[in-house]
Amino acid sequence: MSNPFHVVVCASIVPDPLQTLEPVTGQTGPGLKNEMMLPAILDPWAAHALYEGAHLMKQVAGSKLWLVSLAPRAKLQQVMMTVAQKVPLQLVAVDGPCGGFVDAHHTAAALANAIRKIEGIDFSRLLLFGGWESASRSAGVTLQLVGERLGIVDQFQGVDSIKPQEDGSFEVLERIEGARHQVSVCAGPPAVLGWATGSLGEPRNDPQVGMLNMRAIMPALQRAATAAPSADGLQYTNVVTPKQQRDTKIVKDKTADEIAREIVQWIGQE
Amino acid sequence: MDTILFLAHTEADGKLGKAGLQALNAAVELNKTLGATLVVGLYGAEIDPAGNAIANCGAQKFLGVAGPEFAQPRYATDAAVCEALLRASTATIVLAAGTSRNARVLAGVTQRLNGCIDTHVTGVEATSGSLTITRPFYRQRIEGSVARTRRPWIILLDPDAYTAWQGEAGSIQVQQVECSVPEALRRTTVRGIVTPPADQQTIRPDAQLLFVAGAGWTKKQKDGQVHVGEAETLILDFLKYSKASLGSSKSLVDLTGENQTALRFMSHLNQVGQTGASPRHPKGLSTCCHGEEPHTVGWRFIAERRAINLDPNCGWARGKADVLYVADAFEVMSKVNALLGSK
Numbered sequence: 001m002s003n004p005f006h007v008v009v010c011a012s013i014v015p016d017p018l019q020t021l022e023p024v025t026g027q028t029g030p031g032l033k034n035e036m037m038l039p040a041i042l043d044p045w046a047a048h049a050l051y052e053g054a055h056l057m058k059q060v061a062g063s064k065l066w067l068v069s070l071a072p073r074a075k076l077q078q079v080m081m082t083v084a085q086k087v088p089l090q091l092v093a094v095d096g097p098c099g100g101f102v103d104a105h106h107t108a109a110a111l112a113n114a115i116r117k118i119e120g121i122d123f124s125r126l127l128l129f130g131g132w133e134s135a136s137r138s139a140g141v142t143l144q145l146v147g148e149r150l151g152i153v154d155q156f157q158g159v160d161s162i163k164p165q166e167d168g169s170f171e172v173l174e175r176i177e178g179a180r181h182q183v184s185v186c187a188g189p190p191a192v193l194g195w196a197t198g199s200l201g202e203p204r205n206d207p208q209v210g211m212l213n214m215r216a217i218m219p220a221l222q223r224a225a226t227a228a229p230s231a232d233g234l235q236y237t238n239v240v241t242p243k244q245q246r247d248t249k250i251v252k253d254k255t256a257d258e259i260a261r262e263i264v265q266w267i268g269q270e
Numbered sequence: 271m272d273t274i275l276f277l278a279h280t281e282a283d284g285k286l287g288k289a290g291l292q293a294l295n296a297a298v299e300l301n302k303t304l305g306a307t308l309v310v311g312l313y314g315a316e317i318d319p320a321g322n323a324i325a326n327c328g329a330q331k332f333l334g335v336a337g338p339e340f341a342q343p344r345y346a347t348d349a350a351v352c353e354a355l356l357r358a359s360t361a362t363i364v365l366a367a368g369t370s371r372n373a374r375v376l377a378g379v380t381q382r383l384n385g386c387i388d389t390h391v392t393g394v395e396a397t398s399g400s401l402t403i404t405r406p407f408y409r410q411r412i413e414g415s416v417a418r419t420r421r422p423w424i425i426l427l428d429p430d431a432y433t434a435w436q437g438e439a440g441s442i443q444v445q446q447v448e449c450s451v452p453e454a455l456r457r458t459t460v461r462g463i464v465t466p467p468a469d470q471q472t473i474r475p476d477a478q479l480l481f482v483a484g485a486g487w488t489k490k491q492k493d494g495q496v497h498v499g500e501a502e503t504l505i506l507d508f509l510k511y512s513k514a515s516l517g518s519s520k521s522l523v524d525l526t527g528e529n530q531t532a533l534r535f536m537s538h539l540n541q542v543g544q545t546g547a548s549p550r551h552p553k554g555l556s557t558c559c560h561g562e563e564p565h566t567v568g569w570r571f572i573a574e575r576r577a578i579n580l581d582p583n584c585g586w587a588r589g590k591a592d593v594l595y596v597a598d599a600f601e602v603m604s605k606v607n608a609l610l611g612s613k
Contacts (some may be wrong), residue, residue, distance in 0.1 A: 086573065129435070137407065138410075141389060143598075144378040146380070176343075178473065179471070179473030182460040184344070184459065186457060211594045233418050234418055239414035240413055241411065241412055248592065249592065250596065252596045259605075260606045263555065263576065264610060265600070
C-alpha cells in the first residue's frame with residue numbers, strides 16, 4: 001500500500017487495577033490517597049490503541065507512530081520501561097497531572113498543543129488513536145476534544161478494527177448497543193479512532209526494541225513540556241468510594257439438586 | 271434563567287428510543303425544579319413521530335433537523351446538526367441519553383461551543399437553583415458529585431439511570447433549523463450493522479438475568495481433567511432456557527485472546543468489570559468466578575446477586591453477592607438446565 005499513515009497514540013497512565021483506590025481531598029481538589037506511590041500501568045484501552053497502531057505501521061509501509069502521553073514525568077518514566085519493550089515508538093511526553101479528577105478539556109488542550117509541535121508529522125496523513133475511555137476519568141471525551149482542536153471531523157469511538165484499503169480509504173468497526181458493530185468506510189486520514197479492545201493480544205516484551213526505544217525516550221522525557229491544569233469552574237463535592245458491601249449468605253450444606261431448585265425458583269420470581 | 275435543551279436523535283422508525291425517553295424524563299424533572307425553559311431538539315431521517323409522541327412533555331419549543339443525510343450515525347454530520355440545534359436553542363444546560371451515537375459526538379460539540387461536558391451521569395440534582403451531577407470515576411470504583419460554572423453544560427445520562435418519560439401523544443409543529451451538509455462532511459459512509467447470528471447472540475441488554483462465567487469453567491475439575499466442551503454446552507443451554515445475557519470475567523476473555531483452551535463464544539464484548547461493560551440487569555448469577563475487587567465492579571448495577579463457587583472465599587461473592595452456593599457449578603448448572611428444560 002502506498003498511503004502511509006502518521007499514527008499518533010494518546011495514552012496516559014493509570015493506577016494498576018489491582019490497587020485499592022481511596023479518594024482524598026487535598027488543596028487542589030480530590031485525588032487518590034498515596035497517588036504518587038501507587039504502581040501505574042499504561043491505560044488499558046489506550047494500550048490496545050498502541051498495539052493496533054504498531055500493527056498498522058507494519059502493514060502499511062512508510063507509516064510512523066508517536067506515543068503522546070501526559071503524565072507526571074517520573075511515573076511515566078517507570079511505565080515506559082515496560083511499554084518501550086512492546087512496540088517501536090517515538091515518545092512525546094507532557095509533564096502534568098493525569099488523575100481522574102483533572103478536567104478533560106485542559107488535558108485535551110495540552111495534548112493538541114503537543115501534537116501540533118511534532119516534527120515531521122503530516123496532518124493530512126494523521127490517524128489520532130487512543131482509548132475510547134480511560135480507566136481514570138472514564139468519560140470518553142478527551143480524544144474527541146483533541147480531534148476537534150486539530151480540525152478532524154471524521155471520528156470513531158469504541159473501535160475494534162481498522163482495515164486499510166488499496167485506495168487509501170479504511171473500514172472501521174465501532175461498538176454500538178446490543179453487542180453489535182457499526183461498519184463505516186472513511187475516505188482516508190485525518191481521522192480519530194478511540195479504541196476498545198481491538199483484536200490483538202499484548203505483544204511480548206522484546207528487550208532489543210526496548211533498548212532502541214529508550215535511547216530516544218529518555219531525552220523525550222527530559223524535554224517534556226509542563227501542563228498546568230486549571231479548575232475553570234469545575235467543582236467536586238462528595239467524592240467517595242461507593243458502598244458495595246453486602247451481607248453474603250454462605251450456603252454450604254445443600255445438594256446440587258436443592259441448589260438448582262432454589263436457583264430456578266429465584267430466576268422465575270418477579 | 272436557564273434554558274434546558276433535551277437533545278435526541280430518532281431511531282429508524284422516527285421515534286425516540288428507550289434511553290432517549292429516560293433522558294427526557296430527567297430533563298422534564300430538572301426543568302420543574304429549576305423553573306427553567308425546556309426546549310426539545312430532535313434530529314434524524316424523520317422526526318415528526320418522535321415530536322408527536324412527546325408533544326405533552328411540557329417543552330416550550332420543539333426544534334428539529336430532518337433529512338436522509340442525518341439517518342446515518344456519522345460524526346461529521348451529527349456534530350454539525352447538534353451544533354446547529356444547540357446554537358438555535360441558546361441552551362445553558364443540555365440533557366441527552368448516553369447512547370453510542372451521542373457519546374461519539376457530543377464532546378466534540380462542546381469544543382465548538384466552548385462549553386463543557388459530563389458523561390456516564392447517573393444522577394442530576396438541583397438545589398437552590400444550583401445544578402450538581404453524579405458520575406463514577408476510575409471505572410465505577412469512585413463516585414463523585416460535580417458542579418460547573420461554564421455553559422453550555424452537556425450532560426449525557428447513562429441508560430437506565432432514570433425511568434422513561436410517559437405521557438399522552440399529541441400533534442406539534444417542529445420548528446426546522448437550518449443545517450447544511452457540505453461534501454467535506456460526507457467522507458465517511460456507514461455501510462451497516464454487524465450483528466452476531468441469533469444462535470450466537472449471547473449479549474442481551476434487556477435480559478432479566480446476567481450470567482457471569484469465570485475462568486474456573488476452563489480449569490481442571492475434580493477428575494483432574496478440563497471439560498471445556500461440557501462447559502460450553504452447559505452455558506449455552508442455560509442461556510437458551512433462561513434467555514439470560516452472558517458476561518465474563520476478564521481472565522476468561524483473556525484466555526480466549528491468548529489462544530488457550532477457552533470458550534469459543536466468549537469475546538471481549540462479553541467482558542464486564544473495570545475494562546469491560548457495566549450492564550444493568552435485575553439479577554445476576556456468577557459461576558466459577560474469582561478475582562479482586564476491580565474485576566467485580568461489573569456487578570455494580572446488578573440488583574440481586576447470587577454466586578456458585580467451590581471456594582467459599584470467592585472474591586466475586588464475599589461481600590458482593592447476596593447468596594453464595596459453595597458447590598460444583600458443573601453439577602448445579604446441569605441440574606438447573608434439566609429443570610428449566612423440562613418446563
